[in-house]
Amino acid sequence: MFYEIASVIVRGMASVSTPRATARAPLPTPPSTSAQASAPASAPASAPTEGRTTRPALDWRIRFAALSLVWGFSFLLIKVGTQGFAPFQVTFGRLLFGTAVLGVALAVKRERLPRGLRTWGHLAVAALLLNALPFSLFAYAELTIPSTLAGICNATSPLWGMVLSLVALSEDRPTRRRVAGLGLGFLGVLTVLGAWQGFSGLDARGTALALLASLSYPIGWIYVRRTLAGNPHSNLSLTGGQLLLATAQLAVVTPLFTSLPTSLPVVPLLAVAALGILGTGLAVLLQFGLVSEVGPTTGQMVTYFIPVIATAAGVALLGEPLTWSTPVGALIVIAGAALTQSRARR
Secondary structure, eight states, rough: TTTTOOOOOGGGGGTTSSOOSSSBTTBBOOOBGGGGSSSSSOOOOOOOOSSSOOOOOOOOHHHHHHHHHHHHHHHHHHHHHTSSSOOOHHHHHHHHHHHHHHHHHHHHTTTOOOOOOOHHHHHHHHHHHIIIHHHHHHHTTTTOOHHHHHHHHHHTHHHHHHHHHHHHHHHHHOOHHHHHHHHHHHHHHHHHTTTTGGTTTTHHHHHHHHHHHHHHHHHHHHHHHHHHTOSSHHHHHHHHHHHHHHHHHHHHHHHHHHHOOOOOOHHHHHHHHHIIIIIIIHHHHHHHHHHHHHHHHHHHHGGGGGHHHHHHHHHHHHHOOTHHHHHHHHHHHHHHHHHOOOOOOO
């Protein structure tokens, strides 16, 4: 998310030309699941960066912590944004600001947007599945559910991804560890939702929308793997094009389902701006640098901090209720998601 982008594309994607990986890299690998709701997932690029790399001014641990905080707070920002604007307007603003950030980055690096109708066609589908649709679903979900629950639902994307990859990707074989992680993860979901008490007090519609948003990411990842793996354009170029298309999609949809706001409340407006600039634009650039420096395995671990931060932010800053089942279930979900993406040592 926050984001989207918004999450680890199915691990096997990197097998096109590199060892299996789980996050963005200069080689054909996908973005981190936090991206799901925290940042835009994008197609992989196949050309590694050449030449000597300069050492970043900030230690990678500081940037890792910043990325975790930005994506973790994305669900709170969505909640605040929907207090002043319609969900589609929140999503459109988020994408508009995020696209502007990547546009500046492309200009600074003197990179161009992708070329070729086929590439743009595939990016349009990726933009819908990985940005426009899940971002909008999370915004609508948070009209009726706490941001804490939305953040935890976002963490189920790796679980959905494993289920779908077993069906859609013939080379992705299940292992006992991954199957155990899948079962553990969904047990965590049931714990968060309070299944033993009949889901009492739970808004079924909002929860379903949040889970559908998390499901949209792996569907998009599998599509990207099948259509854009090995694409010669850079990650930045592809992500910029994808966000541009997602913004255009929302520019068409938003006026059809909403009316112009009669006012521009300051706090919700700032929340939407921060969601786009930090959670969708800057976060993607941070993740690019992290994966390049410390590798996809370490870079994708930011995913497991997001629901913890989202829960803490929602409770501390928005006063959202917290029962024992929420943090306990969230930890079970995180543990299950980690198992589904782990590999037994050889």
